[in-house]
Amino acid sequence: xxxxxxxxxxxxSDQPDVYGPVESELAEVERILKSELRSDHPxxxxxxxxxxxxxxxxxRPTLLLLTAKAIGEMKQAHLVLGAVVEMIHTATLVHDxxxxxADTRRHLATVNSRWDNKASVLLGDYLFxxxxxxxxxxxxAWACQEIGRATNIVCEGELRQKGCRGDFALSESExxxxxxxxxxxxxxxxxxxxxHYAGASEEVxxxxxxxxxxxxxxxxxxxxxxxxxxxxxxxxxxxxxxxxQQKPTLPIIHALANHSPEKREELLLLxxxxxxxxxxxxxxxxxxxxxxxxxxxxAKQFAASALKNLDCLEESDATNTLRLIASFVVxxxx
Amino acid sequence: xxxxxxxxxxxxSDQPDVYGPVESELAEVERILKSELRSDHPxxxxxxxxxxxxxxxxxRPTLLLLTAKAIGEMKQAHLVLGAVVEMIHTATLVHDxxxxxADTRRHLATVNSRWDNKASVLLGDYLFxxxxxxxxxxxxAWACQEIGRATNIVCEGELRQKGCRGDFALSESExxxxxxxxxxxxxxxxxxxxxHYAGASEEVxxxxxxxxxxxxxxxxxxxxxxxxxxxxxxxxxxxxxxxxQQKPTLPIIHALANHSPEKREELLLLxxxxxxxxxxxxxxxxxxxxxxxxxxxxAKQFAASALKNLDCLEESDATNTLRLIASFVVxxxx
Numbered sequence: 331x332x333x334x335x336x337x338x339x340x341x342x343s344d345q346p347d348v349y350g351p352v353e354s355e356l357a358e359v360e361r362i363l364k365s366e367l368r369s370d371h372p373x374x375x376x377x378x379x380x381x382x383x384x385x386x387x388x389x390r391p392t393l394l395l396l397t398a399k400a401i402g403e404m405k406q407a408h409l410v411l412g413a414v415v416e417m418i419h420t421a422t423l424v425h426d427x428x429x430x431x432a433d434t435r436r437h438l439a440t441v442n443s444r445w446d447n448k449a450s451v452l453l454g455d456y457l458f459x460x461x462x463x464x465x466x467x468x469x470x471a472w473a474c475q476e477i478g479r480a481t482n483i484v485c486e487g488e489l490r491q492k493g494c495r496g497d498f499a500l501s502e503s504e505x506x507x508x509x510x511x512x513x514x515x516x517x518x519x520x521x522x523x524x525x526h527y528a529g530a531s532e533e534v535x536x537x538x539x540x541x542x543x544x545x546x547x548x549x550x551x552x553x554x555x556x557x558x559x560x561x562x563x564x565x566x567x568x569x570x571x572x573x574x575q576q577k578p579t580l581p582i583i584h585a586l587a588n589h590s591p592e593k594r595e596e597l598l599l600l601x602x603x604x605x606x607x608x609x610x611x612x613x614x615x616x617x618x619x620x621x622x623x624x625x626x627x628x629a630k631q632f633a634a635s636a637l638k639n640l641d642c643l644e645e646s647d648a649t650n651t652l653r654l655i656a657s658f659v660v661x662x663x664x
Numbered sequence: 665x666x667x668x669x670x671x672x673x674x675x676x677s678d679q680p681d682v683y684g685p686v687e688s689e690l691a692e693v694e695r696i697l698k699s700e701l702r703s704d705h706p707x708x709x710x711x712x713x714x715x716x717x718x719x720x721x722x723x724r725p726t727l728l729l730l731t732a733k734a735i736g737e738m739k740q741a742h743l744v745l746g747a748v749v750e751m752i753h754t755a756t757l758v759h760d761x762x763x764x765x766a767d768t769r770r771h772l773a774t775v776n777s778r779w780d781n782k783a784s785v786l787l788g789d790y791l792f793x794x795x796x797x798x799x800x801x802x803x804x805a806w807a808c809q810e811i812g813r814a815t816n817i818v819c820e821g822e823l824r825q826k827g828c829r830g831d832f833a834l835s836e837s838e839x840x841x842x843x844x845x846x847x848x849x850x851x852x853x854x855x856x857x858x859x860h861y862a863g864a865s866e867e868v869x870x871x872x873x874x875x876x877x878x879x880x881x882x883x884x885x886x887x888x889x890x891x892x893x894x895x896x897x898x899x900x901x902x903x904x905x906x907x908x909q910q911k912p913t914l915p916i917i918h919a920l921a922n923h924s925p926e927k928r929e930e931l932l933l934l935x936x937x938x939x940x941x942x943x944x945x946x947x948x949x950x951x952x953x954x955x956x957x958x959x960x961x962x963a964k965q966f967a968a969s970a971l972k973n974l975d976c977l978e979e980s981d982a983t984n985t986l987r988l989i990a991s992f993v994v995x996x997x998x
Contacts, residue, residue: 453823482793490708
């Protein structure tokens with residue numbers, strides 16, 4: 331199960347090579363992560379090194395580096411900021427796993443299951459604070475502000491989501507707002523930083539920010555669908571946690587909006603019962619109005635919207651790979 | 665029990681007025697905290713507003729503002745940074761209360777007892793990230809770096825402490841290192857920021873940093889003593905949690921070092937048993953070699969060492985108040 335600490339997720343047959351154009355830069359990001367996430371104290375060292383392993387796909391640094399390469403010059407700041415956004419992402423994952431009481435993530439035991447919740451809370455804090463320190467080392471208050479704001483929006487989104495647990499009256503637009511905050515803000519920020527430090531105009535920076543945001547929304551919709559009907563062996567993480575936590579996600583919001591009033595009440599009872607329904611028990615409710623398919627179509631619309639924002643870029647391997655990622659996020663099975 | 669959100673802790677008969685010279689600036693810090701810690705979303709809003717209430721003594725902004733006033737010009741940056749260090753402190757308290765499973769803090773229900781652990785984790789994250797965003801708004805990457813580094817050291821100290829639970833072989837010097845990191849780094853950083861932005865020379869900035877560090881160490885030693893023998897009604901928080909968590913603190917390290925080998929084994933068994941000893945059961949073990957008094961004397965030495973670093977300051981109300989705080993931290997009962 332274990333991978334070496336310095337190894338980024340490699341592509342497999344069902345996944346296009348989205349790392350190719352920035353392979354050497356991603357290896358440098360891994361080196362930065364590895365050299366930053368260590369401690370002289372054995373207990374701390376073991377824990378923070380484990381933090382290197384958890385992120386997995388390295389989507390955010392990949393977006394940051396590809397955006398930079400698509401626009402122009404790759405700088406040292408990009409490599410450092412790639413490590414920063416990955417650290418922030420990992421911090422949110424580690425704290426998410428406490429919130430979700432999840433056991434597995436990327437085929438690895440979660441920190442809360444391998445150590446305990448307290449270790450998870452402190453490791454997440456360590457990663458957040460280290461990422462802010464690391465961001466400051468490039469000497470730009472602008473980067474610190476963009477990263478601080480984005481990360482705070484992520485936390486506000488997580489809090490909103492927590493406040494909405496069991497609230498199956500949540501509207502589609504509220505759902506989009508929440509995932510735009512908790513997930514898409516950091517992918518947007520990654521593209522924004524990549525573009526800005528590559529010397530893009532303000533207008534292009536805004537367009538790539540929008541690319542990252544729409545992509546992040548599409549990504550999260552699919553993530554929520556996989557939680558309902560993905561396979562644990564493929565996704566490599568605990569699934570069905572949204573049902574246990576009574577989180578309203580897009581297929582469920584769609585099903586509730588389409589069933590007859592009587593059926594709707596029945597579905598609400600099922601979703602709100604003390605013992606969460608199994609994923610299998612829920613699937614007939616979702617298939618009647620093609621609610622899973624509806625969610626996929628919606629994700630595709632966001633991915634298409636994301637793609638439009640790449641028209642400002644010149645053709646290159648990096649530009650093509652950004653397009654590939656936008657297609658892949660809605661086709662992925664993990 | 666409740667206090668209004670904007671009201672800083674007021675001084676009472678057993679506590680000197682340490683706010684006097686910076687009263688109007690502290691009120692401004694409160695206004696900043698109040699205006700920053702809010703949300704358009706009711707669930708988030710209620711939670712983050714509660715975050716304003718928890719810090720209590722406002723020790724860190726007070727140190728930052730007094731240092732600034734003792735040196736020279738008070739700037740807008742000082743007020744913003746006062747709110748920043750208080751937010752960071754509150755974030756660590758909120759997460760500490762999850763770790764300690766504490767019910768009460770500053771006479772208020774802790775977030776984990778009033779909401780739940782998940783709300784505490786997210787509120788702490790919100791406060792950390794908002795503090796970093798707010799720090800960046802003064803436009804200085806130096807401030808972001810100092811704050812990022814200090815906060816990361818705090819987290820590393822917390823992790824080290826967690827790794828040392830049940831390790832009653834911990835030496836005095838390791839204990840000092842841990843509290844220097846988890847507590848004194850933020851008081852040191854507060855004084856450092858206050859001095860730097862008031863235009864102090866590098867040498868004076870270093871001396872005031874050392875003042876803040878020694879003061880923080882003295883403060884934490886006393887905090888640990890109060891956990892063993894303070895009164896909950898006076899301190900306003902759950903006590904005895906260090907024993908429950910098997911944290912080795914100075915009086916215990918001293919007692920273990922002084923008892924005979926046989927008695928030492930007996931004490932170790934008591935401390936390590938599945939059901940933590942009551943504070944009452946432990947006191948005879950601590951009184952035999954005056955271990956509580958030893959801890960107080962050690963705190964006094966750190967406070968005296970802190971005071972020496974104030975010799976570089978001109979006489980003023982602010983300078984005198986910094987001295988008063990150094991005396992007070994070892995005499996306080998809450």
